[in-house]
Amino acid sequence: MGPRATKRSATLQAYLSGGMEYADGEGALWRSELHGWIEKNLAHHVFNPNVKSDEFLSKHYPGVDFRQLRSKDLDRYRNIVQKIIELDCTEIARRSDYVVCYWDESAQRGAGTKGELTIARYFQKPVYLVTGLNLSEIPSWILGCASRIFDSFSGLKQYLLKEYRRNPSLGAK
Numbered sequence: 001m002g003p004r005a006t007k008r009s010a011t012l013q014a015y016l017s018g019g020m021e022y023a024d025g026e027g028a029l030w031r032s033e034l035h036g037w038i039e040k041n042l043a044h045h046v047f048n049p050n051v052k053s054d055e056f057l058s059k060h061y062p063g064v065d066f067r068q069l070r071s072k073d074l075d076r077y078r079n080i081v082q083k084i085i086e087l088d089c090t091e092i093a094r095r096s097d098y099v100v101c102y103w104d105e106s107a108q109r110g111a112g113t114k115g116e117l118t119i120a121r122y123f124q125k126p127v128y129l130v131t132g133l134n135l136s137e138i139p140s141w142i143l144g145c146a147s148r149i150f151d152s153f154s155g156l157k158q159y160l161l162k163e164y165r166r167n168p169s170l171g172a173k
Contacts, residue, residue, distance in 0.1 A: 012164070013045040014038050015096035015125075017116040019106025026050055030102055030153070037157065038100075042164050047091045053084060088112070092119045100156065101146075103131040103138060117145035130156050 016034060020026040028050040035046045057066055061080065069077035092099065099120040107113040120127050121144070129146040130153055131138065143149070150156040 011043065011045055012097040013047060013095055015047045015092050015099045015116070015120070016049065016102075017099050017107075017113050017120075017127075018102035019104060019108075019110050019113060020049065020053075021106070021112070022109045023104070023106035027102065027106065034100065034153065038160070041157075042160060044097075044164070047096055049088060052087065052091075056084065056087060085112075085115070088116060089119050092116055092125065093123050096120075096125060098126040098128065100128045101130065102153075103129055103133065103142060105133075108133075108137075114139075114142065117142060121145040128156055128159070 016031045018027050018030070031048050031050050035048045035051075038044050038046050057064070057080075060083075066077075066080060069080070099116065101107070101113060101117060103113070117127055117129075118141070126147040127145050129142070129149045130151075131149065132151065135143065135149070148159065150159065
């Protein structure tokens, strides 16, 4: 299972997967740091769900407190969530070349990350899993979706530099 460039360009794209709903700050801190690192060191595009979800909500639902809708207007909330799911799944299936997943307690508790990794696996996209959890605590399904598992972001970064700097057009058509 190797990385490959999308039809739109020879530049690869990473998708940053991990807990949001139950994560501190919706997981924005680790995503922001890794987003910048990938762009700077690998010159890959990055789909950051924190950024893209905020853009989507601001454009289509300005002034709406999305998280409060869950208890105030469940039908509207579900409709918005369905649109975000479609956006994320399309990015993984059609535009992203690999997925970096930070698997922690918030990912364990939520559902979106599980779905994202399943989509990536189905479409044969490499999944680089970063976790500090004991592997026995991680569902078998998630371990089965992972192409490589790292116990730190520094280990992931070393691997990405080696893998993608050695041949920047790895998999380019």
